[in-house]
Amino acid sequence: xxxxxxPGPADQDTAAADGPTPTGARRFGAGWIALALxxxxxxxxxxxxxxxxxxxxxxxxxxxxxFLRDMSTHHxxxxxxxxxxxxxxxxxxxxxxxxxxALTQHGQIATMQAWLRDWKLSLTGTGEPMAWxxxxxxxxxxxxxxGMATPEQLAALRKATGKDLDIxxxxxxxxxxxxxxxxxxxxxxxxxxxxxRWIADSMVRGQQGEINLIDSMLKQIQxx
Amino acid sequence: MSTPGxxxxxxxxxxxxxxxxxxxxxxxxxxxxxxxxGARPGNRPGGKGPQGKGGGKGRKxxxxxxxxxxxNWGPILVAGVVVLLxxxxxxYGVFASMKGAETWEDKAAGIEGIVNYREQKNPxxxxxxxxxxxxxxxxxxxVGGAHNxxxxxxxxxxxxxxIANEHAVHSLEHGAVWVTYKQGLGADQVDKLKSKVQxxxxxxxxxxxxxxxxxxxxxxxxxxxxxxxxxxxxxxxIKDLRVNATLxxxxxxxxxxxxxxxxxxxxxxxxxxxxxx
Numbered sequence: 154x155x156x157x158x159x160p161g162p163a164d165q166d167t168a169a170a171d172g173p174t175p176t177g178a179r180r181f182g183a184g185w186i187a188l189a190l191x192x193x194x195x196x197x198x199x200x201x202x203x204x205x206x207x208x209x210x211x212x213x214x215x216x217x218x219x220f221l222r223d224m225s226t227h228h229x230x231x232x233x234x235x236x237x238x239x240x241x242x243x244x245x246x247x248x249x250x251x252x253x254x255a256l257t258q259h260g261q262i263a264t265m266q267a268w269l270r271d272w273k274l275s276l277t278g279t280g281e282p283m284a285w286x287x288x289x290x291x292x293x294x295x296x297x298x299x300g301m302a303t304p305e306q307l308a309a310l311r312k313a314t315g316k317d318l319d320i321x322x323x324x325x326x327x328x329x330x331x332x333x334x335x336x337x338x339x340x341x342x343x344x345x346x347x348x349x350r351w352i353a354d355s356m357v358r359g360q361q362g363e364i365n366l367i368d369s370m371l372k373q374i375q376x377x
Numbered sequence: 378m379s380t381p382g383x384x385x386x387x388x389x390x391x392x393x394x395x396x397x398x399x400x401x402x403x404x405x406x407x408x409x410x411x412x413x414x415g416a417r418p419g420n421r422p423g424g425k426g427p428q429g430k431g432g433g434k435g436r437k438x439x440x441x442x443x444x445x446x447x448x449n450w451g452p453i454l455v456a457g458v459v460v461l462l463x464x465x466x467x468x469y470g471v472f473a474s475m476k477g478a479e480t481w482e483d484k485a486a487g488i489e490g491i492v493n494y495r496e497q498k499n500p501x502x503x504x505x506x507x508x509x510x511x512x513x514x515x516x517x518x519x520v521g522g523a524h525n526x527x528x529x530x531x532x533x534x535x536x537x538x539x540i541a542n543e544h545a546v547h548s549l550e551h552g553a554v555w556v557t558y559k560q561g562l563g564a565d566q567v568d569k570l571k572s573k574v575q576x577x578x579x580x581x582x583x584x585x586x587x588x589x590x591x592x593x594x595x596x597x598x599x600x601x602x603x604x605x606x607x608x609x610x611x612x613x614x615i616k617d618l619r620v621n622a623t624l625x626x627x628x629x630x631x632x633x634x635x636x637x638x639x640x641x642x643x644x645x646x647x648x649x650x651x652x653x654x
Contacts, residue, residue, distance in 0.1 A: 185455040192455075193462025200467050226533075229578040233532055233631030263627045266620070276620045279612040282576070296533065296576030304534070304575075311635065 210272040210346075217349045219285025220340040221265040222278050224356075227298050227336065228258040228265075231329050234302065237310055238322040246370060247319045254326065254363070261352060268348055286339050300332015319374055327367045330360040481621035485599060488613050494520050495598035502598065505550060505624065511640055512543050518557050518585055518593055519546050520600050525640055530633035531555070533576045536583035538637035545583075549597040552623025553579045553630055554615050557593045558606075560584035566591065569606035578630050579619045583637070596622035 211217035235255035242248050269276050282298050283289035292299050302310070302325045313321050337353040337360075344350060485491060494502050494516070501515050507526040514522050519542050528547035529540055545555050556570055562584070570592065574582040585593070590602040594611065596618035603610060 182451055182454070185451045186458065189455040189458035190462065193459045194466070196459065196463040197466025200463065200470075226576075226578050229532060229629065229631065232629060236632050259627075259629065266627075275616055277577075277579070277616060279573070279616045296572065296574075298576070301576065308635075 211274075211344075211349075213274050216285040216340060216343045217346050218269065218272070218274050219278065219283075220336065220344070220349065220353070221269055222276070223282050223285070223298060224333070224336060225262045225265050225276075226282070227301065227329075227333055228262050230301050231255075231258045231326065231333070232262075233307070234310060234322060234325055234329070238318065241314065241318055242322070243315065244319050244374070247322060250363070250366065250370070251322065257359070261356070264352065283336075286336070298332060299335055300329045302329065316374060320371065323367050323371050323374070327364055327371075330364050330367075334360050334364075481617050484617040485614075485622075488601060488610055488617065490603070490610065491599060491601045491614065493599055508543075510543075514542055514546070516600065517587065517589070518542065518555065518595055518600075520595050521549065521597050522546055524550065525634075528630075528633040529581060530635045531581040531630035532578045533574055534581045534635065535571050535575050536581065536637050538584065539586055540581075540583045540637050541634075541640040543640040544634045545581075545595075548581065548630065548633065549595060549622070550624050551579075551628040551630060552620045552625070553581060553596075554619045554622070555595040556580065556582045556611075556615075557585045557588060557595065558582075559588040559591050560586050562591055566606040570611075573611065573615065580615065581630075597624055598622070 232255045235251040235258075238247055238251035239255060242251065266276055278284075282293055282296065286292075295303070297303065306321075306325060310318070310321050310325065334357050337356040340353045341350060341357070344353075486493065499515065502519075502521040504521075504523045506523040508523045509525070512523055512525075524546035525541070525543035526547070527544055528551055529544035531548040531551070531553035539560065549555060556574055558567060558570060570582055574580045591604050592606060592608075592611070593600060593602045594614045596614075599614075599618055599622060601610060601614045
């Protein structure tokens with residue numbers, strides 16, 4: 154704000170100094186109008202900028218919005234894989250873990266989309282996935298974000314049974330979590346939005362815990 | 378934060394106004410150019426010199442009035458323009474944010490060529506019953522109506538053969554945008570559509586045997602037909618209607634039928650937990 158007021162007195166002084174000449178009145182007017190233009194632009198710009206920053210929420214192209222949209226899509230695949238394992242596995246530990254992941258991540262999708270709705274933003278984007286993340290170029294393969302299973306891997310998981318299904322599910326979900334944690338850590342580095350930080354932090358902690366669980370389950374199943 | 382700014386600026390403008398107004402009278406009454414310039418010798422003698430002389434001598438009373446009048450109105454004009462400009466910019470910001478808050482239905486209505494079947498209140502399109510077996514629809518491809526209990530998997534799935542309308546309509550109900558193309562469309566065109574769909578939930582792509590246009594997009598109750606995969610309205614349709622057009626908020630796209638081909642036997646509808654079929 155001081156920026157907008159400082160040029161004022163300075164410009165007025167120069168305008169006043171121009172006064173002595175007979176044409177002073179006219180020059181005076183031109184100077185005032187130029188000053189008015191500058192001040193008006195600065196004032197309006199500052200008010201708009203500060204207003205958006207203080208009362209506002211993340212914008213349509215913000216990293217936060219990009220994260221919420223992409224993480225919704227990323228989560229949706231975890232739900233898909235978990236529901237397959239939940240329906241087809243005969244291992245009670247796998248059924249429990251898969252149900253836990255499906256419910257948690259489906260709920261988080263609803264939360265993330267509710268924020269986008271509250272902020273009056275598009276629920277989805279049509280841009281390249283991960284565009285909100287710096288240096289993400291090349292991390293997208295066939296439209297898939299880091300850690301996401303390919304259509305072929307999903308088709309194989311749907312057909313799998315028994316121990317084979319359990320191992321495939323745990324392996325795919327481990328990789329999925331690693332990708333998801335990477336995305337969540339990235340937004341934690343970029344954003345100071347309280348809501349987004351809260352859910353991203355919960356994802357990092359929750360999924361890291363699940364990776365540890367998955368590792369121990371994989372060891373047990375592959376060993377047994 | 379923003380209030381100190383607007384307050385400060387008018388105040389500085391006022392200071393100049395009063396000093397400007399105060400000088401001419403001082404010059405007239407005292408007839409001393411130096412009296413007015415006491416505070417700021419550098420600025421005032423210059424500006425007042427002509428006025429003070431004219432007023433003191435009484436030769437040209439008209440001239441000083443004109444000059445002082447110009448100076449009086451200048452700051453007011455400035456203040457006015459500042460306020461108008463600031464108000465204009467803020468007003469535009471408010472307008473822009475209001476515009477950004479328009480509903481997805483408003484945005485959809487703005488897509489050239491889109492057909493809104495929800496407006497038509499056609500009971501056959503509005504029906505949401507679950508029915509087994511083959512069903513008939515009033516549009517091709519369908520945009521709504523009774524459907525199979527099992528939805529088509531719409532997790533960015535790319536189907537290379539036609540899928541059953543009965544499953545696809547259920548996916549529309551869940552909020553998916555179903556992208557279809559005329560079977561036999563050029564591979565480069567199909568690849569462009571594939572890149573828009575693959576890996577994105579609430580989207581699916583499939584060919585349709587008897588489509589009247591090259592490409593047709595469906596959401597529940599909405600349809601847009603275009604000739605070219607480069608048409609920008611494709612992205613608009615997807616952005617504005619995907620997820621938004623759902624009739625069952627937070628319903629999913631996974632766990633659906635992943636097979637292609639016509640709907641199978643009458644018993645298929647209740648068979649929802651067979652991801653492998």
